Amino acid sequence: MSKAIPVGVSARHVHVTREHLDILFGEGYQLTVKKPLSQPGQFACEEQVDLITEKGSFKKVRILGPERKQTQVEISLTDSLKLGIKPPVRDSGNLAGSPGLTIVGPKGQVTIEEGVIAACRHIHMTIADAAELGLKDKDIVKIAFGGERGLIFDQVLIRVSDSFKLDCHLDTDEANAAKIGNSDTVELIK
Known part of the structure; x- marks a missing residue:
């Protein structure tokens, strides 16, 4: 998925x-x-x-x-x-x-x-998001970005709380390597 x-x-x-x-x-x-x-x-x-x-x-x-x-x-x-x-x-x-x-x-x-x-790179999500995706807090997943410098990032930590909003956080090194910006999306790969 x-x-x-x-x-x-x-x-x-x-x-x-x-x-x-x-x-x-x-x-x-x-x-x-x-x-x-x-x-x-x-x-x-x-x-x-x-x-x-x-x-x-x-x-x-x-x-x-x-x-x-x-x-x-x-x-x-x-x-x-x-x-x-x-x-x-x-x-x-x-x-x-x-x-x-x-x-x-x-x-x-x-x-x-x-x-x-x-x-560490991570994805914030609500309890409902996690249930929909079959994930739980502290799970590790992969994400993919298909842009001009497309990459698959491994070892992405899942952080689950109803105080969160769905969002993937990458640092500047990671974003620059894949040419990812704040307006982009990545694909979650289980």
Whole structure:
């Protein structure tokens, strides 16, 4: 069975805790919504920070809201070369043993000992979507894109929750390799 799934391309970004937001932007600071993201309640923020390691840095990296229980930085594997670190490819929130870095905001900076990952490619879906497709949370599937640089991606994680909306998340490396954009769809292959 195959099914067309909309794609969201995810560039490098940061999720922050309340504690770290206070340090980076000032006590009681509230994130400012720039635009909603594909997943309900998620949004790109106006706020940006710098990411720094001993070997490299990125300026003006966007924060995504809302606040999280643990600060997390998501980068591509190409980004990791510039930063000189080796992030594991992991599901969001699985941060144990990952490298850290320094996050610099306008009011202060935070050094996290762990929290930098390259997010594994994944598909968000509702419980109804999963039932229709015969899938469950944490299943692994393949997806195909038939464009000019068509590819089949293996090891795509299924994430199921009624708080999700059907959407496939790829990082910039993956999207660039297949010439996939935010307006494209991929086919789910079971």
